[in-house]
Amino acid sequence: MKLSFKNIEKEFSDLRVIADFSRDISDGELVALVGPSGCGKSTLLHMAAGLETPTRGQVLVDGAPVRGPHPERTLMFQENALYPWLTLAQNVALALEFQGVAKAAALKQAAFWLEKVQLRGFEQYFPHQVSGGMRQRAALARAFISHPKALLLDEPFGALDALTRMTLQDVLRQLIREAGPTVLLVTHDVDEALFLADRILVFSARPATVLKEFNLAHHEKTHDLSEFAAMRREILGLLGIHAEADAAAAQPEEIAA
């Protein structure tokens, strides 16, 4: 599914949030959106989901204007995504039941997807009985069960510790490889963007404009991101975070001859 943002501008009353954003996201591409807090990244995601409309401009899905939410475009949030009164299996199955699939068939599919995210044996657990990482695994299963053509991820692992986040990034990458959806990922974690994305868009503060775009397609990536150290430094610099140690302190001591 191709997503196109055409001259998007967004204002909330007097607040100018997005200033003339245009980009095409190709079918199967994973584009990460990074930028300062409150610059409008989630707003762009909500527009692609059909939950928010641009003040000016258009969001197109395979050439047709977005008119509202659709199960083909699935939004996934940071946390609290599961219903606490339903088991993990029931939560995952619900995504299919909403689309008219009978409960028994939906639960069978849910078991399959829970196994894919390594939650076999936890089908009957309630969300509060499992860890945050396990809840997000279940949320991933729920996102993928309906075979979305576009996945809109809003800080999906933002509430997890660094190690759990990395294992979840691996799970997500495997699911994406198998299912091939187009993905828009909002993240504050530059390493997450470097690891997962084919392209990274770095936004300015409000009103958001793209400061710079980084292309990472065709790189075989691992969590060792040393190959991308210069890019990482540049992205952090654009975000106003200076990664270099104090230049003077970083100088090796001169060796007396």
Ligand SMILES: Nc1ncnc2c1ncn2[C@@H]1O[C@H](COP(=O)(O)OP(=O)(O)OP(=O)(O)O)[C@@H](O)[C@H]1O
């Ligand atoms: N429905 C709304 N009504 C009014 N203002 C809104 C609405 N949605 C978002 N905003 C405002 O628009 C701005 C951008 O919000 P948005 O959530 O898109 O930013 P963000 O870049 O995703 O931020 P963060 O990284 O902190 O999640 C914020 O100032 C926010 O308060």
